[in-house]
Structures are given as C-alpha cells and as structure tokens.
Amino acid sequence: MHRGKGMKFVGDSRIRSYEKNRIPKDYSEYPGKTEAFWPNFLLKEWIIGAIFLVGFLILTVAHPSPLERQADPTDTGYIPLPDWYFLQMYQLLKYEFASGPYNVIGAIIMPGLAIGALLLVPFMDTSKERRPFKRPLPTAFMLLTLFAMIYLTWESVVNHDWDAAKAQGEIVEEAEFDTSDPGYEIYMGQSCVTCHGENFEGTPAGVPLTGTGHTAEEIADIAVNGVVKDGQQTMPADAFSGSEEELQQLAEFLSTVTQQ
Structure with missing residues (x-):
C-alpha cells in the first residue's frame, strides 16, 4: 500500500471462493413468483x-x-346416437331449417360460421382489457355459444327415447335355429322378420324373441291377438296372415328359440 494511492487487494487462487448453498432463490420480492x-x-x-x-x-x-351389439349394416332400423359432446349437433340436424334438403346448412354452413367467428374474435377485439363487461363483443359471442350448446344438448337428451336406444343396442345371445325348418320359412315370409330381425335379435320396432320362455300356445295367441302393455298396443293384433297350420308350425318353431 502506497500513501495517496489507495488500497490494493491481491487475490490468491489457492483460496476457494465462497459457495452458497444450493437452495431455491427467494422470489418474495416478485409478486406471482x-x-x-x-x-x-x-x-x-x-x-x-x-x-x-x-x-x-x-x-x-x-x-x-357401454358396448352395444356388433354393428349390422343390414339393420336399417338402427338409429345411431353420438357421444354427449356432439348431442348439440345431433339436435340441430333435427330442425327443418337444418335437415333434409337443407342438411348442408346444419352440417357445414352453421358450424363453419361459428368456428370462423371464434377464430376472428382475437382480430376483431384487440383490447387488452380483461373485464368481461368492458369487452362486449367477445363476451356476447361466448355467452350465445354457451347458451346454444346447453340448450341443444338439453333438448336432445329430453326428446330422445333412451329405452328404445338401449333395447336396439343391447347385446343378446345369438339363437341357434334350423334355417331349413318350415317354421323359419314362414317366419321369413311374414312381417315378423321386419320387427324381430332375421336372427330374432329384435329391432326398435320389436323385442328380441330369444329367451322369452313363451310356449307354442302363447306364441300363437300373441300372433293373433297382439300384445297390450301399460294400456298401449305394443304389438298389433292379426299380425299373422297365414293359415292355422302355418301358424302352428311357426309357433312350434319359435318356441324352440324362446326357450334358449
């Protein structure tokens, strides 16, 4: 040290520098971090x-x-139902202005306009304001979209026949039957196959015939007099239009299926 020249420090490389403990930094001075x-x-x-x-x-x-029975492309009576997040679109296609000859409007144009408007909102509203009432355009658009989705989903759930949907997709055991039996030929020639299916699996218009436990006499009575359940005619009377002999053959054949 020299007088008037200040103080000078000399470092020594042999002395290790002080190392702080490896602990997380203190971010308390920075709000949010x-x-x-x-x-x-x-x-x-x-x-x-x-x-x-x-x-x-x-x-x-x-x-x-929930799994349904194996898909059958020949079953024209099957009514498919989309998952819950597409029910609003499913309901939209039920209205006259968005179905039939106007199906393109409900399936492409209206959803396209909604998605396009959603994509354009950031460009139409460039304000940095975060309060909803200070941003009327995007707030109104999102409220309208939310209301439409909730309303259409609700309408779809309320108006859908869930019992029929469960019955048409229910997994049923395949029946074993002889296709060369005269009763099967009569079954295929009558209107029975339209409602109960070629393999007796049932359709939305008719219940499955497997495992019902009906006897031949009961089946013959049902074919002639129909079925009334809860005051409603669930199966029409005189559904069978053949002779007494054919009715007996059909009833005996179906009794082997209903007992399975």
Whole structure:
C-alpha cells in the first residue's frame, strides 16, 4: 500500500471462493413468483397429474364403457346416437331449417360460421382489457355459444327415447335355429322378420324373441291377438296372415328359440 494511492487487494487462487448453498432463490420480492419452478412448482403439477390419472383409471374400471351389439349394416332400423359432446349437433340436424334438403346448412354452413367467428374474435377485439363487461363483443359471442350448446344438448337428451336406444343396442345371445325348418320359412315370409330381425335379435320396432320362455300356445295367441302393455298396443293384433297350420308350425318353431 502506497500513501495517496489507495488500497490494493491481491487475490490468491489457492483460496476457494465462497459457495452458497444450493437452495431455491427467494422470489418474495416478485409478486406471482413466490417459488422456484424446479422442483417446487413442477413437483406439485406432477402430484396433481398423478392423482387425476389414478382417479380416471379407477372410474374406467368401476364404470366400463357401454358396448352395444356388433354393428349390422343390414339393420336399417338402427338409429345411431353420438357421444354427449356432439348431442348439440345431433339436435340441430333435427330442425327443418337444418335437415333434409337443407342438411348442408346444419352440417357445414352453421358450424363453419361459428368456428370462423371464434377464430376472428382475437382480430376483431384487440383490447387488452380483461373485464368481461368492458369487452362486449367477445363476451356476447361466448355467452350465445354457451347458451346454444346447453340448450341443444338439453333438448336432445329430453326428446330422445333412451329405452328404445338401449333395447336396439343391447347385446343378446345369438339363437341357434334350423334355417331349413318350415317354421323359419314362414317366419321369413311374414312381417315378423321386419320387427324381430332375421336372427330374432329384435329391432326398435320389436323385442328380441330369444329367451322369452313363451310356449307354442302363447306364441300363437300373441300372433293373433297382439300384445297390450301399460294400456298401449305394443304389438298389433292379426299380425299373422297365414293359415292355422302355418301358424302352428311357426309357433312350434319359435318356441324352440324362446326357450334358449
């Protein structure tokens, strides 16, 4: 040290520099960043993701996906039903202005306009304001979209015949029968096959005939007098138009199917 020249320090490379403990930095001075991303924040995200995944797996085991019978392209009476998130589109196509000759409007034009408007909202509203009442255009558009989706989904659920949908897609055991039996030929020649199917699996218009337990006498009576359930004629009377001998042959044949 020299007088009037100030103080000088000399470093020694043999002395190790002081190392701070490897702990997360203190972000308390920065609002919204009060903890380190790694490992604090990321660990919390992993824990929440693991809880959600385990809960989802438990739900899938406890409530398996409802499966229907094997698809039959020859079954023209089958009415398909989309998943819940497409029910609003399913309901839209039931209205006259969006179905039949105007199907293109309901299937392409109206959804296209809605998606196009959604894509254009960021360009039409460039305000940095976050309060909804200060952004009338996007707020009104989103409320209208939300209302339309809820209303159409609700209408689809309320107006759908869920009992018939369950019956038409129900998995039934295939019946074993002899196609060379005269009773089967009579069955195919009558209107029975239209409602009950070629393999007795049933359709939306008729119940399955397998495993009903009816005797030949009961089947013959049903074919002539029909079925009345809860005050409604679920099967019309005089559905069979053949002779007494053919009716007996049909009843005896179907009794072998109903007992399976």
